[in-house]
Amino acid sequence: MTSSPPENELPGMAHAGLLEYWYAVCRSAALRRKPKALMLFGTPIVVFRNQAGLAMTLADRCPHRNAPLSAGTVRKNGNLQCAYHGWEFCGNGTCAHIPGRLGTIPAKWGHVVHYVTEERHGLVWVYASADAEPARSLASLVTEPPEGRYVHVLRELQVEAPLLPTLENALDVPHTAFLHRGLFRGAQPHRITATVTRYPDRVVTEYTGEPRPTGLIAKLLSPSGGLVEHSDRFILPSVAEVEYKIGTENHFLVTAYCTPVDEQRTQMFARVAYRTRALGWLIRPLLEAAAMRIFRQDAAMLKLQSDNQHQFGGEHYLNTELDLMGPHIRRLLKEAETHLELSAVVAARKVEFDA
Amino acid sequence: MTSSPPENELPGMAHAGLLEYWYAVCRSAALRRKPKALMLFGTPIVVFRNQAGLAMTLADRCPHRNAPLSAGTVRKNGNLQCAYHGWEFCGNGTCAHIPGRLGTIPAKWGHVVHYVTEERHGLVWVYASADAEPARSLASLVTEPPEGRYVHVLRELQVEAPLLPTLENALDVPHTAFLHRGLFRGAQPHRITATVTRYPDRVVTEYTGEPRPTGLIAKLLSPSGGLVEHSDRFILPSVAEVEYKIGTENHFLVTAYCTPVDEQRTQMFARVAYRTRALGWLIRPLLEAAAMRIFRQDAAMLKLQSDNQHQFGGEHYLNTELDLMGPHIRRLLKEAETHLELSAVVAARKVEFDA
Amino acid sequence: MTSSPPENELPGMAHAGLLEYWYAVCRSAALRRKPKALMLFGTPIVVFRNQAGLAMTLADRCPHRNAPLSAGTVRKNGNLQCAYHGWEFCGNGTCAHIPGRLGTIPAKWGHVVHYVTEERHGLVWVYASADAEPARSLASLVTEPPEGRYVHVLRELQVEAPLLPTLENALDVPHTAFLHRGLFRGAQPHRITATVTRYPDRVVTEYTGEPRPTGLIAKLLSPSGGLVEHSDRFILPSVAEVEYKIGTENHFLVTAYCTPVDEQRTQMFARVAYRTRALGWLIRPLLEAAAMRIFRQDAAMLKLQSDNQHQFGGEHYLNTELDLMGPHIRRLLKEAETHLELSAVVAARKVEFDA
DSSP, X not given: OOOSSOTTOOOSOOOGGGGGSEEEEEEGGGOOSSOEXXXXXXXEEEEEEOTTOOEEEEESOOTTTOOOGGGSEEOTTSOEEOTTTOOEEOTTXXXXXXXXXXXXXOTTSSOOOEEOEEEETTEEEEEOSTTOOOSSOGGGTOOOOOOSSOEEEEEEEEESSOHHHHHHHHTOSHHHHHTTTTTSSOSSOOEEEEEEEEETTEEEEEEESOOOOOSHHHHXXXXXXXXXXXXXXXXXXXXXXXXXXXXXXXXXXXXXXXXXXXXXXXXXXXXXXXXXXXXXXXXXXXXXXXXXXXXXHHHHHHHHHHHHHHHTTSOOOOOOTTOOSHHHHHHHHHHHHTTOOOOOOEEEEEEEEEO | OBOSSOTTOOOSOOOGGGGGSEEEEEEGGGOOSSOEEEXXXXXXXXXXXXXXXXXXXXXXXXXXXOOOGGGSEEOTTSOEEOTTTOOEEOTTSOEEEOTTOOSOOOTTSSOOOEEOEEEETTEEEEEOSTTOOOSSOXXXXXXXXXXXXXXXXXXXXXXXXXXXXXXXXXXXXXXXXXXTTTTSSOSSOOEEEEEEEEETTEEEEEEESOOOOOSHHHHHHOTTOOOEEEEEEEETTTEEEEEEEETTTEEEEEEEXXXXXXXXXXXXXXXXXXXXXXXXXXXHHHHHHHHHHHHHHHHHHHHHHHHHHXXXXXXXXXXXTTOOSHHHHXXXXXXXXXXXOOXXXXXXXXXXXXX | OOOSSOTTOOOSOOXXXXXXXXXEEEEGGGOOSSOEEEXXXXXXXXXXXXXXXXXXXXXXXOTTTOOOGGGSEEOTTSOEEOTTTOOEEOTTSOEEEOTTOOSOOOTTSSOOOEEOEEEETTEEEEEXXXXXXXXXXXXXXXXXXXXXXXXXXXXXXXESSOHHHHHHHHTOSHHHHHTTTTTSSOSSOOEEEEEEEEOSXXXXXXXXXXXXXXXXXXHHXXXXXXXXXXEEEEEXXXXXXXXXXXXXXXXXXXXXXXXXXXXXXXXXXXXXXXXXXXXXHHHHHHHHHHXXXXXXXXXXXXXXXXXXXXXXXXXXXXXXXXXXXXXXHHHHHHHHHXXXXXXXXXXXXXXXXXX
16 A cells, blocks of 8 residues: 555665664753654654653654654644644554544554654653664663762754764864864963773773863863863764863863764764862853853864865865874774674774874 | 757656646736746746737747747747847747848757647646647646636645645545644534545545535535535546535535646646625635635645655655545556556445544 | 875866866955965865965865865965864975874875966966876966056956856857847947858957947947957967957957856956057946946856756757857867867858848
């Protein structure tokens, strides 16, 4: 009774292995009564809350006449109702009601592809494989925010660039000294030693010899100074984490969850937690303004870079030993995508540079 | 002397058999002194009136340097003159004059593809095969509006969707009870029996057991009530017709001529004729407002549907027995398109549902 | 260490032989401290002035992370610095500095494709082959403006059409009598004899029997009248030149340098030199207003033509004997593009027509 493409063949990017992970798709607070039209790896999805308030995700297409289910409404019974003919669907994709039609609904009819969905730390997470039970738990991906006297901030922004350059940018130290000069690092560079270690599911870089950075943000965050511990982490496939401990009193942790919207766009959810000797809430407005400026500078550069690669018909990178994380991120993503056996641990590599 | 593609090879959709029909391209009243640039099955055409006021249609390309003839003007002699070098063409596509050039114009030169054109019932009709005599008369396609004490209305609107979903939408009853709730049908559904009959060139559905609909429009049209006769008709390849007779006094007939502009757009010309016990002209403003609201709701939904099919890489329908007309329309269009022998009459099929 | 496409493989149009010529890319006066992002044959280039004020041209892509170098700045040392990580490049494409990195830069690293660049007559010229020494001098292409008591004007405009129709339009007489009626030629046509001669690198048409044109511009330029000498010239691959001598006192020379931006856009630099019996500077405002009107009419028509060819899936020309230059221009461009041996001189062909 159906025409053309087979039922579960969805459009979008062919990233096999990368679909077997969880991705943050929107903030919990942003998902209310109205269903949300989103996109994940190029596939349109609809996220909605059922009558119990649980977040549910379906492919955003009614099987009857292909209207987007996100144009519909959630009924009191928790079903998502299509706006065209009023067909209703449960959160697991089963067709529950066809207005006007007599008799029961055949089981094989009207099933919509669904995606397992969970909420954690203020975000709605979707497991990206259609109609599949998760191969790994969400907990294995999401790091817990620190407890205690911390200020917590959650921000969201869209980057017009693919996943890889977005992740690399978030964990790249050299550009911070140049593109964001004065905001984080000061005008005078210092000799730093970085130690990179690649694990099967992550890459970690630890920096030593770094003085307290002298830019605006660094001063706000660590008025007191002290020994600097700085590490950057990539966790397969979507997490970029930057952590600074300065002395015993100042701690700063940014966790960026990067979600591939499609081949050219990445949605970033940045969770920031910090504590300082100073009153955290007092510096928050200044800190946020400076952080948003950095994010906007990065987003603008990523768009320039991505557009230019498009103009030149593809990406064409030259790596130096200062590109600490990018080549490793690329390799892990590639391995996950193609289901290759995951990398063995690579013995830590030391690199010296100025930043 | 010509370069690249062969002279009569026009762009646009490859719909072979569907080109052997007439299509409404604009309202007669909208075609004045200025030539009109239109599109039919993806081919740009120019429609203009010659000195005798007759509507003529050419492919919208000057054979000399390919400027659009629609950017030119109609001369007093009835020729269409190109705006670039002033070449003139008769309505049959013959080149009549080349400014500055001495001597006669070789017969094989400068012929523009032309399309047989007629006007009827306030519309300009074009036979969609290039440089061809019609295989069938316009009269075989166009139904005559009823005579007598009727109010007549002609409206035009563009739908951003292909021909098939547009035709199906125009003849689909179940969505009227949902998408247009309150406008035509009331809140309480009734059991209806539909009888569908497919002929070689049309599909007819007759509804019985239908009470007078209780929505706004129905009340306006049939204040007096009475026995309801309702039938919906598709006539190959572009006509969707809805007819209501309520009692002896009220009669309502919508004929929608649907013209494929290109793969994604359909131009609809809706001719409405009605008479009621009430004074027809009195209810016309209210009726038109309600009808335009219905049209806009349908146009918005068709665009959502069409965009979503594009997102998902194609159409993917599930048909139930409530989809009375769509599958038959698809079949007849397919047969006409591919020059298959046309369907035999399919014995009437009865379906019960609530609307 | 690099990924995907080989280093010097640039995008853009495959015009082999046409790349072995010089093209005007911007006015000298428009190139100041800020690097300029331009495009030549579909390849993004960046043009900038080094510390000595010399114009330099590189492919507009940093080899490191592919940011457009045009988003960067020129340093005091004359290097072009990328805006992302601060890498610096000399005008010959050599990478001169990588911030933060210790040790020397390996020779094979970070070379950016460069283009030989010169300035002449107020224009910046680029030799379109990547990393190549010019096969011919700029002087062989650029004609010298006349010396003496002349008014000189340089204007720039972008045309949304490919190179060939733009060149043909600039040298086409018949359309001037129609599209620009009244501006250059008057209402009454005259019999003209044109003599066309094709050389290996140019086409020249000389017109005899032409009276002084009677349009506005012609009257402004030659108040005194006299014998008219008119010739039009195409010089491979980008120059269209129109010259009028009217009597002994009036001389008018337009040299249009046409640069292929990409497949659909041509940048035109029009150099006008004229002297008349009247005070040249006095008529300049009127003359410029009329000339700009002609340019805009042509640009609008070229866009219509080009868009229409796109709609119809390609160009499809019919040539008459009035198309004096176009077919020859096409042939020379084709020969140059494909490295065919260049045409022998074609004995002058005479054509009569009215304009």
